Amino acid sequence: MKSAVETLNPTRVRLTVEVPFEELKDSLDAAYKKINQQVTVKGFRKGKIPARVIDQRFGRGAVLEEAVNDALPKFYTEAVNEAELNVLGQPEVDITELKDGETLNFTAEVDVRPSLELPEDFSSIEVEVDAVEVTDEDVEKSVEQLRERFASTSPVERAAEDGDVVTVDLEAKVDGEVLEDGVAQGVSYTIGSGELLDGIDDAVKGLSAGEEATFTSELKGGSAAGKEAEVTVKVTQVAARELPELDDEFAQLASEFDTLDELKADSTKRLANMKQFDQATQAQERVLDKLLELVEVPVPEKLLEDEINTRKHNLEHHQLGQMGLTLDKYLELQGKTAEEFETETREAAVKGIKTQFVLDELVKREKLNVNQEELTEHLMRRAASSGMSPDQFAQAVVEGGQVPLLVGEVARGKALALVVESATVKDTNGEVVDLDDEEDEATAEAADADTEAADAAEEKTEG
Numbered sequence: 001m002k003s004a005v006e007t008l009n010p011t012r013v014r015l016t017v018e019v020p021f022e023e024l025k026d027s028l029d030a031a032y033k034k035i036n037q038q039v040t041v042k043g044f045r046k047g048k049i050p051a052r053v054i055d056q057r058f059g060r061g062a063v064l065e066e067a068v069n070d071a072l073p074k075f076y077t078e079a080v081n082e083a084e085l086n087v088l089g090q091p092e093v094d095i096t097e098l099k100d101g102e103t104l105n106f107t108a109e110v111d112v113r114p115s116l117e118l119p120e121d122f123s124s125i126e127v128e129v130d131a132v133e134v135t136d137e138d139v140e141k142s143v144e145q146l147r148e149r150f151a152s153t154s155p156v157e158r159a160a161e162d163g164d165v166v167t168v169d170l171e172a173k174v175d176g177e178v179l180e181d182g183v184a185q186g187v188s189y190t191i192g193s194g195e196l197l198d199g200i201d202d203a204v205k206g207l208s209a210g211e212e213a214t215f216t217s218e219l220k221g222g223s224a225a226g227k228e229a230e231v232t233v234k235v236t237q238v239a240a241r242e243l244p245e246l247d248d249e250f251a252q253l254a255s256e257f258d259t260l261d262e263l264k265a266d267s268t269k270r271l272a273n274m275k276q277f278d279q280a281t282q283a284q285e286r287v288l289d290k291l292l293e294l295v296e297v298p299v300p301e302k303l304l305e306d307e308i309n310t311r312k313h314n315l316e317h318h319q320l321g322q323m324g325l326t327l328d329k330y331l332e333l334q335g336k337t338a339e340e341f342e343t344e345t346r347e348a349a350v351k352g353i354k355t356q357f358v359l360d361e362l363v364k365r366e367k368l369n370v371n372q373e374e375l376t377e378h379l380m381r382r383a384a385s386s387g388m389s390p391d392q393f394a395q396a397v398v399e400g401g402q403v404p405l406l407v408g409e410v411a412r413g414k415a416l417a418l419v420v421e422s423a424t425v426k427d428t429n430g431e432v433v434d435l436d437d438e439e440d441e442a443t444a445e446a447a448d449a450d451t452e453a454a455d456a457a458e459e460k461t462e463g
Contacts, residue, residue: 001017001018001019001020001023001075001078001079002017002018003015003016003017003018003078003079003082003083004016005083005085008109009298010114010115010298011088011111011112011113011114011298011299011300011301012109012110012111012112012300013083013085013109013110013112014107014108014109015076015079015080015083015085015091015107015108015109015110016105016107017075017076017079017105017106017107017108018103018104018105019071019075019103019104019105019106020103021099021100021101021102021103021104023071023075024067024068024071024104026071027067027068027070027071028063028064028067030067030070031063031064031066031067031070032051032054032063034066035054035058035062035063035066036048036049036054039054039057039058041053041057051063060100064098064100068095068098068104071104072093072106075104075106076091076093076108079108080110085110085112086112086113087110087111087112087113088110088111088112088113088300088302088303089110089111089300089302089303089306090110091108091109091110092108092109092110093106093107093108094106094107094108111300111302111303112300113357113360114297114298114300114357116295116296116297116357116358116361117295117296118295118358118361118362118365119294119295121422122291122294122418122419122422122423123422123423123424124294125287125290125291125294125419125422125423125424126290126423126424126425126426127283127286127287127290127423127424127425127426128286128425128426128427128428129279129282129283129286129425129426129427129428129433130275130278130279130282130427130428131279131427131428131429131431132272132275132276132279132427133275134268134271134272134275138271139264139267139268139271142267142270142271143246143263143264143267146254146255146267147243147244147246147250147254148243149254150243150244150250150253150254151241151242151243151244152241152242152244153165153239153240153241153242154239154240154242155237155238155239156238156239156240157208157209157238158208158238159205159206159207159208159238160191160204160205160206160207160208160235160238161191161205162191162192162201162205163190163191163192163240163241164190164191164238164239164240164241165188165189165190165191165238165239165240165241166188166189166191166204166207166235166237166238166239167186167187167188167189167235167236167237167239168187168189168204168233168234168235168236169184169185169186169187169233169234169236170182170183170184170185170187170231170232170233171183171231171232172219172224172229172230172231172232173229173230173231173232174219174224174227174228174229174230176230179222179223179224179229180223181222181223182219182222182224182229186236189204190241191204191205197217197219197220197231198217198218199215199216199217199231200215200217200231200233202215203215203231203233204233204235207235207238208235208238209235209236209237209238210234210235210236211234211235212232212233212234212235213232213233214230214231214232214233215230215231215233216228216229216230216231217229217231220323220324220325221323221324222324225324225325226324226325226326226329246260247260248260251263279427279433279435280435283420283425283433283435284416284420287416287419287420287423287425288355288416288419290423291358291416291419292351292354292355292358295354295358297353297354297357297358299350299353299354300353303353304346304349304350304353307349307352307353308345308346308349311345311348311349312345315327315330327341355412356408356412359411359412359415359416360408360411360412360415362415362418362419363411363412363414363415366415366418368411368414368415368418369411370407370410370411370414374410374414375406375407375410378406378409378410378413379393379394379397379406382406420435
């Protein structure tokens with residue numbers, strides 16, 4: 001077999017392959033055997049029909065077609081390996097010549113990973129991040145949120161007010177008909193929380209137990225999601241929320257601390273840790289953006305389209321589907337036009353693919369490996385974000401053949417960490433930031449965010 005490579009553009013090549021006919025022998029034998037099992041010829045036992053009879057009855061062309069279809073993937077793979085190409089997705093194959101007993105010639109156009117020129121070092125990268133500052137207001141807000149969790153309620157004989165917890169019965173009608181899933185009784189709702197239906201706060205405020213009101217609202221879920229409904233709400237109980245006093249007794253109730261001062265000191269420490277992690281994440285993202293500016297990265301159009309479609313599919317059929325929203329309604333809530341959504345999705349897809357290409361090239365250049373401990377830690381983190389147990393997630397990963405994708409994510413995280421170590425990171429106060437404590441996890445998450453969907457798109461094209 002002979003093959004040659006023609007570069008069509010930085011991300012696409014054309015392979016020209018010439019195959020001597022004798023190399024089709026195994027595939028021809030397999031084709032006769034397959035046809036033998038599928039057809040019946042009077043006078044011959046099934047599977048024992050001579051090749052010449054098959055040629056006469058069904059045509060040599062049918063046999064050749066079967067043999068070529070069987071052999072092409074093997075010859076294509078050999079040509080790819082011989083040329084040391086890093087291909088993306090499926091090729092477009094065109095048989096240019098097929099002479100029985102003489103030769104098989106074909107071409108294959110396919111996308112390839114582009115060759116990238118990375119900087120020798122990344123010391124020129126400098127980014128600014130938010131300073132870590134925990135204010136008294138931050139601490140008070142944190143303690144107040146904890147206080148809200150320990151609030152108690154007690155029934156009152158008065159009209160409902162903001163902050164009260166009301167027990168209500170609901171009935172929703174669309175076009176005058178009560179919905180099958182539009183009736184609910186004994187629903188507990190905190191006025192002002194915004195956790196139920198738009199318009200319910202104004203409807204129930206001022207009502208006492210036993211009173212009802214009617215209002216219109218767009219349903220967020222159920223059989224009539226997105227439709228305007230006439231909702232009748234009846235208040236069966238009004239309860240006032242009572243917050244515990246902010247004192248040492250509350251600290252002992254709500255935490256392991258003996259005093260309120262100790263509780264506030266712990267809140268300060270926790271908030272500082274959270275802000276440090278956020279700062280590290282911000283640093284990784286900004287360093288990554290600077291890195292992508294330094295490298296020219298051509299993007300294969302087919303891979304880009306697959307990436308865009310993957311992102312749209314995940315948004316529409318997973319994220320929005322779980323919330324009972326259509327894409328149009330989502331765009332309305334976001335205040336975006338369809339054109340703006342398309343532009344943002346495309347830009348995010350381009351960034352995701354460029355990130356994967358650049359970090360993979362860095363992994364290759366630096367010969368970065370992933371050990372079992374690093375892979376396990378990454379798997380645990382991904383399991384937590386998916387809502388699955390580590391065992392369930394690991395099983396799904398193995399069964400879906402996704403282990404190489406996870407290994408790639410970890411390796412890219414390590415590559416980005418190398419860049420961050422070389423970069424200069426300063427906060428808004430002009431102080432150089434030491435990211436050692438938070439860097440590993442934040443870097444991994446920053447790399448994951450831009451490459452997970454790109455992985456999925458690439459896997460789809462490679463499949």
